[in-house]
Amino acid sequence: MLWFLLIAVIIFGVVVYRSHLFQQFLAAEGIKPSLNKEELYSLQKHFAYYRALPPKSQRIFAYRVNRFKKLTEFVPRHMGEVTSEMEVLISASAVQIAFGFADVFLAHFDRIIVYPDQFFSTADQRYHKGEVNPAMAVIVISWRHFVEGYATEEGLNLGLHEMAHALQLENVIMNDEFGFMDEDAIKLWQGLASQEMRLIREGKSTFFRSYAGTNHAEFFAVAVENFFERPKEFSEHHSALYKTLADLLQQDPLLLR
Numbered sequence: 001m002l003w004f005l006l007i008a009v010i011i012f013g014v015v016v017y018r019s020h021l022f023q024q025f026l027a028a029e030g031i032k033p034s035l036n037k038e039e040l041y042s043l044q045k046h047f048a049y050y051r052a053l054p055p056k057s058q059r060i061f062a063y064r065v066n067r068f069k070k071l072t073e074f075v076p077r078h079m080g081e082v083t084s085e086m087e088v089l090i091s092a093s094a095v096q097i098a099f100g101f102a103d104v105f106l107a108h109f110d111r112i113i114v115y116p117d118q119f120f121s122t123a124d125q126r127y128h129k130g131e132v133n134p135a136m137a138v139i140v141i142s143w144r145h146f147v148e149g150y151a152t153e154e155g156l157n158l159g160l161h162e163m164a165h166a167l168q169l170e171n172v173i174m175n176d177e178f179g180f181m182d183e184d185a186i187k188l189w190q191g192l193a194s195q196e197m198r199l200i201r202e203g204k205s206t207f208f209r210s211y212a213g214t215n216h217a218e219f220f221a222v223a224v225e226n227f228f229e230r231p232k233e234f235s236e237h238h239s240a241l242y243k244t245l246a247d248l249l250q251q252d253p254l255l256l257r
């Protein structure tokens with residue numbers, strides 16, 4: 001009994017100490033403990049994922065959004081400014097996808113460029129709605145398509161799509177956040193995804209849009225969109241694929257419904 005108490009006290013001490021260190025880190029970075037009233041209202045109003053979380057998780061979520069927002073440079077292109085509300089909602093999209101990992105904040109990507117609408121990419125001479133460029137450490141977002149993605153729940157969500165690319169890259173980029181996804185789940189996912197992609201290419205799968213058949217990265221991003229927006233339909237369509245994605249992301253949206 002005494003041992004148990006001693007271990008409990010030590011664990012408590014470590015947790016308090018770690019949280020104290022994190023507070024110090026945030027203070028050094030000039031980061032306030034959480035979002036202000038208006039920013040919390042934006043989350044409450046526009047972010048169904050946040051609304052569905054239990055109160056304690058909502059506080060952690062808001063805290064993480066604040067941290068992401070403060071440590072990321074938001075750059076407006078072809079528009080006057082990226083407003084505080086836009087920063088909150090784009091940050092929330094990044095926090096949503098990484099919420100299963102306590103220490104993952106897409107650290108490699110320190111800049112997010114925001115266009116008002118689709119933009120012309122010199123890389124492939126085409127118009128894009130979003131882009132993730134690991135060489136430039138940048139995520140690019142069309143604000144119009146970002147808003148449209150969260151306005152409906154039809155398995156089409158630009159923010160989640162681009163954050164899914166960023167998360168997958170973050171997992172293989174050598175930094176503090178390297179290798180956070182479970183290796184066995186990755187292997188299982190690749191096998192199941194290959195089968196599903198083959199069906200899509202043969203025109204047999206009706207659940208994922210055909211773009212998911214482009215390659216493994218696009219399949220993952222489209223699957224993530226559906227995972228958060230249509231979890232019930234996704235798990236009914238292919239429960240093993242759904243379960244593996246829940247293992248990969250360390251969270252299950254079905255439990256929030």
Ligand SMILES: [Zn+2]
Pocket residue numbers: 161165217218221
């Ligand atoms: Zn994509």
